[in-house]
Amino acid sequence: MTPRPSSSGPDPKKTAAKQAAAKKTTDKQAAAKKAPSKKTAKTTEGAGTAKAGVKKAATKKATPKKATAKKPGARQVTAPAVEIAVSPSLDAVDRERLLAGTHHDPHSVLGAHRVPGGVAFRALRPYAREVTVLSSDLRVELHNDGDGFFSGLLPLREVPLHRLRVAYEETVQEVEDPYRFLPTLGELDLHLIGEGRHEQLWQALGAHPMTHDGVAGTRFTVWAPNARGVRVAGGFNFWDGTGHPMRSLGATGVWELFLPGVGAGELYKFEITRADGSRTFRADPLARATEVPPATSSVVHASHYTWGDQEWLARRADAPAHEAPMSVYEVHLASWRPGLTYRELAEQLPAYVADLGFTHVELMPVAEHPFGGSWGYQVTGFYAPTARLGDPDDFKYLVDRLHQAGIGVLMDWVPAHFPRDDWALAEFDGRPLYEHSDPLRAAHPDWGTLEFDFGRREVRNFLVANAVYWCEEFHIDGLRVDAVASMLYLDYSREPGQWTPNARGGRENLDAVAFLQEMNATVYRRVPGVVTVAEESTAWDGVTRATHHKGPSGFGGLGFGLKWNMGWMHDSLQYMSHEPVHRRYHHGEMTFSMVYAYSENYVLPISHDEVVHGKRSLVSKMPGDWWQQRANERAYLAFMWAHPGKQLLFMGQEFAQGAEWSEAHGPDWWLLDPEYGAAADHRGVRDLVRDLNTVYRTTPALWRLDTHPSGFAWVAGDAAEDNVLAFLRLDADGTPLLAVSNFAPVVRADYRLGVPDDIPAWHEVLNTDAARYGGGDVGNPDPVKPEPQGRHGRPASVRLTLPPLATVWLRPA
DSSP, X not given: OOOOOGGGOOOTTOOOOOOTTXXXXXXXHHHHTOOOOOOOOOOXXXXXXXXXXXXXXXXXXXXXXXXXXXXXXXXXXXXXXXXXXXXXXOOHHHHHHHHHTOOSOGGGTSEEEEETTEEEEEEEOTTOSEEEEEETTEEEEOEEEETTEEEEEEOOXXXXXXXXXXXXXXXXXXXXXXXXXXXXXXHHHHHHHHHTOOTTGGGTSEEEEEEETTEEEEEEEEEOTTOSEEEEEEGGGTTOGGGOBOEEOGGGOEEEEEEETOOTTOEEEEEEEOTTSOEEEEOOTTOSOBOSTTOOOEEOOOOOOOOXXXXXXXXXXXXXXXXXXXXXXXXXXXXXXXXXXXXXXXXXXXXXXXXXXXXXXXXEOOEEOSOGGGTTOSOSEEEEEOGGGOOHHHHHHHHHHHHHTTOEEEEEEOOSEEOOOTTTTTTTTSSOSSBOSSHHHHBOTXXXXXXBOTTSHHHHHXXXXXXXXXXXXXXXXXXXXXXXXHHHBTTTTOOTTSOOOOTTSXXXXXXXXXXXXXXXXXXXXXXXXXXXXXXXXXXXXXXXXXXXSBOTTSOBOOOOSEEEOHHHHHHHHHHHHSOGGGGGGGTHHHHGGGXXXXXXXXXXXXXXXXXXXXXXXXXXXXXSSHHHHHHHHHHHHHHHHHSSSEEXXXXXXXXXXXXXXXXXXXXXXXXXXXXXXXXXXXHHHHHHHHHHHHHHHTOGGGTTTTTXXXXXXXXXXXXXXXXXXXXXXXXXXXXXXXXXXXXXXXXXXXXXEEEOTTOSOEEEEEETTOGXXXXXXXXXXXXXXXXXXXBTTBSEEEEEEEOTTEEEEEEEO
């Protein structure tokens, strides 16, 4: 603050204030030159002390005139310097910047500060009638300077510990002064944020209820480097952020404010002043809770959940995912049982999944999203479980109950893009921030969304920390990463001229490659036992290769644990859609997957994408009448469970739902109602899925060597004329399982297949034509002994009865 010059004269609206802190002087000429100050508030005696914690105002000294006449030998005497009191009210520049929302350091001018003449108190409280400073036995009413500003100068030596009493038209509040607190964010946090290496970013940014200097409140922090100013608005200030400007913390682009008295459950947004002076209200990118859509405010959240899944976590890392059994039930949470909350789902979903024998669930959607019809693939709340089904602790309860039931939890994670909603991430602080600055690189060509700028370290940090967040805070066991292909290629869905080659002249998005490698390496290092799964639909080399191992392309691996086998899914469903009489011409669609089966660690997905938008449900893809459709599905599922790779099946397909899935009503559970005439048909398919999982989990040959060629051997891969496929799956010790599929609608009796000659007998452990599944009960009820008649390059063979449109599994007797 600059003191009022003595020539300016007194302020006609103010009276002279007491200057107890000014030094007394007998020099009347010097005393006469003191500038009159504005009126200060009346005060009672006494005052406490407190740490200033803010910048002290500059002190101006007045020097009395020297005597003109000097006696020989006389000592010259200089009067002591006199501290001139300053006006406590804000100058025009600070006042204008605070009202315009463009002040980068409000703590330097608001609150209490040592100034010449004492301590200046300043408050910005829009709509208030009176503001009074309270400290010990001090009670001071501040002067109303207009536009919500209040100020006063007290003749104190130190800044006291104080509170504010704010009187509005109909209420009076006694509150802490938020501008008396030091920053709550440490230097290490700011350093890591600046480097883009804060692996627990959610603990530094966002809204955090806490106790600071013995006062309960909430710390608000947000990254907005292009903002001219940022304010917090919420229910606690009538959604007017004028009175709560945040301070900029150096060159990091982080803004911070501790608001005393604000706690969990409060709604808030950030009011950002953009470079052009316009303002925008934005949801917190790191909000850990949100309002229920379509409302868009962020919610201050404090978790109080106590976990009970210690036993699950202790053994989660016993074996890597690709060497352990994994059959996944994909669930759209909002429509699995429409209307159920997280906690209500926790009472039903674990029991259902455990009964069917699945090892994992994959949940969608989890992160908050504005439009339910997007199935969660257009995320606006990357750190917040969707509020549609409950709060974050409710979601933790669901995960906990699944773990206690022995079920792992995967979730869909969407780091590729985000929607353009003007209250979310798009041009967050007035300029491209989370999205690429080049419009051609920013706009996703297929979905009308914006792609993340993977080359910006702070954006990579936001996403890498988000992956860690779900695994550490919510005990998620794996992330299924959506739309990886769209991230990897600069020319993805773009025509020539719509993209620019990378620095090497290629079409690979080098920034996205680096991001995915960093994300995977960080997650696997920090959270042992988790798995990351890529939905990647191209032949990118090394999706599941370690990041430090380079492949033929010269790139290190992306570091994923598993990859969806989209080729297998497309080819096998295409084969099954053909009438059996034509399948002989498409035999390669079922065998080609084994050409590349060990190029990556695969998951075989029959996901939600395959049973919507005119693609028909799984059973409805099958040809023939209702009996044949169900038989085809059963045969296909058993073929899938025996094929190398993990399995994923979307809800409703486990009981042959005929209708396509719709998020509006979910699975047709009524098909299983005993009162429904065809319920037995649907229950039969579900019983098969249960038995597939039971045999699968107890048969290491079906999963131990999923990613190694020694775990598979063709028996009959070329029987196209018969529509027959037969192969062996092998455990590490050589123990086999024989899987045989007959995709023709005829019984094949005495069908001879070559087998190892060291197995005395084989017995049927699963037959999809069993009567209890709805089949014709054709099969091999008795043990089958090999005969010394070679076939298919093997010294022995067995003669089997192959049921029509069925798959049978046989193990050594």
